[in-house]
Amino acid sequence: MNGSLITRExxxxxxxxxxxxxxxxxVALADGRDTPVDLALITVGSLALAAHRAAPRAVLALTTACxxxxxxxAGTSTIMALPVxxxxxxxxxxxxxxxxxxxxxxxxxxxxxxxxxxASVAREALLLAGWFLCxxxxxxxxxxWQAYLRQTEQRALEAERTREEAALRRAGEERLRIARxxxxxxxxxxxxxxxxxxxxxxxxxxxxxxxPPALLAIQEASGEAMRELRTTLEVLRTDEPTGSLALxxxxxxxxxxxxxxxxxxxxxxxxxxxxxxxxxxxQEALTNAARHAGPAKSAVHLAYGExxxxxxxxxxxxxxxxxxxxxxxxxxxxxxxxxALGGTLDAGxxxxxxxxxxxRLPLGETG
Numbered sequence: 001m002n003g004s005l006i007t008r009e010x011x012x013x014x015x016x017x018x019x020x021x022x023x024x025x026x027v028a029l030a031d032g033r034d035t036p037v038d039l040a041l042i043t044v045g046s047l048a049l050a051a052h053r054a055a056p057r058a059v060l061a062l063t064t065a066c067x068x069x070x071x072x073x074a075g076t077s078t079i080m081a082l083p084v085x086x087x088x089x090x091x092x093x094x095x096x097x098x099x100x101x102x103x104x105x106x107x108x109x110x111x112x113x114x115x116x117x118x119a120s121v122a123r124e125a126l127l128l129a130g131w132f133l134c135x136x137x138x139x140x141x142x143x144x145w146q147a148y149l150r151q152t153e154q155r156a157l158e159a160e161r162t163r164e165e166a167a168l169r170r171a172g173e174e175r176l177r178i179a180r181x182x183x184x185x186x187x188x189x190x191x192x193x194x195x196x197x198x199x200x201x202x203x204x205x206x207x208x209x210x211x212p213p214a215l216l217a218i219q220e221a222s223g224e225a226m227r228e229l230r231t232t233l234e235v236l237r238t239d240e241p242t243g244s245l246a247l248x249x250x251x252x253x254x255x256x257x258x259x260x261x262x263x264x265x266x267x268x269x270x271x272x273x274x275x276x277x278x279x280x281x282x283q284e285a286l287t288n289a290a291r292h293a294g295p296a297k298s299a300v301h302l303a304y305g306e307x308x309x310x311x312x313x314x315x316x317x318x319x320x321x322x323x324x325x326x327x328x329x330x331x332x333x334x335x336x337x338x339x340a341l342g343g344t345l346d347a348g349x350x351x352x353x354x355x356x357x358x359x360r361l362p363l364g365e366t367g
Contacts, residue, residue, distance in 0.1 A: 014050040020083050021046030027079045033070075041070040046083045052090040057099055063087040064103050068110045076115040081107065081128050085135045092139025093146075100139065104132035179236040186229055194222035245282060249300060252286045258297040259286060265304030274361050277337040278302070278311055281345075284330045285313035285357040292317065296354065307363055314356035319349040334359070 024042050028034070033042075045066030052059045064087065067080050084107050091100040108125055115121035197219035204211045249261045270278065282300055289298045296317035303310040331347055334357070338345040343361040350356050 017047050017050035020086055024079055024082055033074045038074055041066045049083060049086050056091045056094040057096055060087040060091045060103050064107050068107055071111055072114045076111055076121060078124050085131050088132055089135040089139045092136045093142045097136060097140055100136055175236040179233050183233055190222055190226050194226060197222055248283055257290050261300045263302045267304055273341060277341055277361060280337060281311055281334050281359050282313055284334055288330060289315045309361045309363055311359040316354040319355040321349040321351050
């Protein structure tokens with residue numbers, strides 16, 4: 001339960017206690033019960049109701065004792081039972097029905113004993129018995145209603161969690177199905193293209209013939225397509241980073257890309273969703289640099305802030321500031337990942353030349 005809700009409940013309890021006390025005090029003054037003892041007993045017994053959530057039985061005992069003492073001191077009056085009825089109701093609602101009923105019986109006995117053996121006192125006692133019975137029953141009904149609401153809320157949460165788990169399971173099964181389809185169809189076809197291109201290049205070199213540039217381009221493109229397909233299949237099968245960021249940079253360097261990694265701020269574990277997005281953003285940015293930047297230098301910079309992680313990947317390639325980039329699948333995917341986490345993404349040519357990708361991700365709880 002949050003603090004604002006607790007505060008509102010306490011204010012409502014205090015307001016209810018003040019209203020009940022004010023009603024009883026006004027009636028008491030009208031009846032001539034204006035001595036300090038009368039007012040003190042009524043005030044203490046009524047205002048005690050403000051603490052019924054924290055100590056329902058203690059409030060019941062104190063309220064009953066004060067108002068019963070007032071009846072014994074100044075005579076019977078049905079209005080003096082009002083705070084006691086409230087205390088009986090709240091105690092019954094908190095599950096203390098036996099205690100509430102016994103206390104009501106004690107008050108009724110004291111009320112009858114304090115009054116004269118007259119028909120009016122008997123009628124008043126019968127009326128109060130009905131009040132107390134209603135207080136016990138409504139307290140029980142309220143308790144059952146609250147329990148029903150809690151169970152309903154719990155069932156709704158459980159159903160929502162089950163739906164989410166089912167959706168995740170279906171999404172995982174669909175990813176695996178797509179991965180199998182891609183593996184069985186595209187992988188085989190690309191492998192054949194790569195193999196045939198490689199055989200043709202080998203035979204041409206063996207014969208001492210000049211290798212056609214188109215054939216070399218086919219061999220290189222098929223190899224790159226195979227690597228990208230394997231990466232895609234890994235993503236579909238696990239949707240987790242395929243390694244650390246440092247390892248990703250090392251692989252890029254081994255592939256011939258001049259890239260440096262720098263980290264500033266207090267480095268710390270990230271939430272799984274943030275770490276996954278960081279990895280994929282850097283991976284896609286380096287892939288684009290390798291494809292389009294030419295013989296350029298790239299830099300990856302991570303800046304850990306108090307509540308935000310800034311990812312900057314830039315190169316000094318041939319990108320022209322006057323020509324905006326076409327929104328391809330890679331940039332669209334990066335933007336969707338960042339937006340899903342509540343972050344921002346800026347990607348485009350730099351004024352001094354080259355291309356830059358800057359993403360800001362809010363840091364969630366580690367997990």
